[in-house]
Amino acid sequence: MTYSQQVKNELCHGKFSCENCQKAFVYGMLLTSRGVSNKSFTVNTENKLVADFLAENIIDLTGSIVTVQHPDFREKNKRPIYTVSLENTNDIENILKLYDKKAVLDKTSINWSMIRNICCQNSFLRGTYLSCGAMSNPEKEYHLEFCLSNESVCDDILDLLYNVDLDFRKATRGKNFIAYVKESQQIEDTLTYLGAIRSSMELMNLKIVKEIRNTANRRTNCETANIEKTVNAAVTQIRKIEYLLETKGLDFLPIELQEAAKLRLNNPDASLSELCELSPQKISRSGFNHRIKKLCTISDELRNEK
Ligand SMILES: [Zn+2]
Incomplete structure (x- = not known):
């Protein structure tokens, strides 16, 4: 399992702070993933726990029948993709009704009325990270990002993060807009903020081990000299x-x-x-x-x- 998957698995646990947090969380996931329209509802993810967690929360919020389709593991060359889908048009209508319909379908801005509370903003970002976030293996590189298809949503997410002292930067990659950080401390703080406390602690330990190793190497070099x-x-x-x-x-x-x-x-x-x-x-x-x-x-x- 990659480090990025491990973080996502951790974020699929834990309770929501207020009644609206669960809604805000699902909103974060739907706003930043493709495949949701008036007539169809499919959300793809590479992570099984993420698929199950999204399905659970939709069932909890709407009582809809939700299908989680597993990848065909016989196709070894393909990335495994789990698909969360609603097939009944009434069920699709119900989930969209939960939000201002436009808020989910229009993927060009965040509907702030959905995330007024600080706790709901946190849940929203947690959902957003599960759908479009990723981080590198910290043994190799410090990098955590949100990858957005819309620039103004990317800007809004940068603002939300900035409000909690997370100073992300913006870049573009192809047609996408990336909100990213590269400092280990900022990554630790982001993981803690999102609720991946264990991964954050692990990162801290890893950093200490790295520092000790570097000091030891420097000392050996000095002794050799x-x-x-x-x-x-x-x-x-x-x-x-x-x-x-x-x-x-x-x-x-x-x-x-x-x-x-x-x-x-x-x-x-x-x-x-x-x-x-x-x-x-x-x-x-x-x-x-x-x-x-x-x-x-x-x-x-x-x-x-x-
Ligand atoms: Zn809340």
Whole structure:
């Protein structure tokens, strides 16, 4: 199941706040889906729970006989589509009568008298999201949208969302108008507002896991860089000391430099601090660093003399 389906499944549960909320919810779904006219009533959806939930609510509101047609799963290449339909013209008349008929049939504006209460506006948007909303898998991308065929309905939905501090943006895709958000926080807030609390929490958790993973990666990168630096420095030091010993021999050096040179050559992987630990007199880091530098300087001078 996709994340988008999961959100929709969650939105098919939960009660309505007031008597009119149920009506507002169905209104949201009918206004933004195709296939509803004076004579025919078919609403298509890819989600079984959405189809069942719409049917239940229509039956509850009107007592109509509602059919939910399941997709033919033998057609593997086709997207599964569930169809909610009313076949009896009286039943169609009854559902349209529930609303100002025009409000459902005219899909170019929202009838505000249907959604005066704040709670009903919420139910309306929940219905709208079930019919034309979608979101991306948050593991890959943060994106939640409503896809509308009419621009002024899209603008009205943007206003409704803006009224509850959800700052959606508008775009076009083909002939459609898209109200969308791309910030994870806004998506969390939208899911919570619509009533998908569990999905919202899941998104929050996912974000925390992502952040931890990023921090861990950054730290590993940083450690790798430090190790590289240590190794590069060691390689240079070893090359210089080897040159020095080849040219002048170990005895050429005072005893403390001989010890430092041997330690460095015998432990090519060790960092400076580790070499100090290994030194018999437990010499300080700066003291040891000084000796290594001295060895490198002598080697450089010998090379320059040549
Ligand atoms: Zn209400």
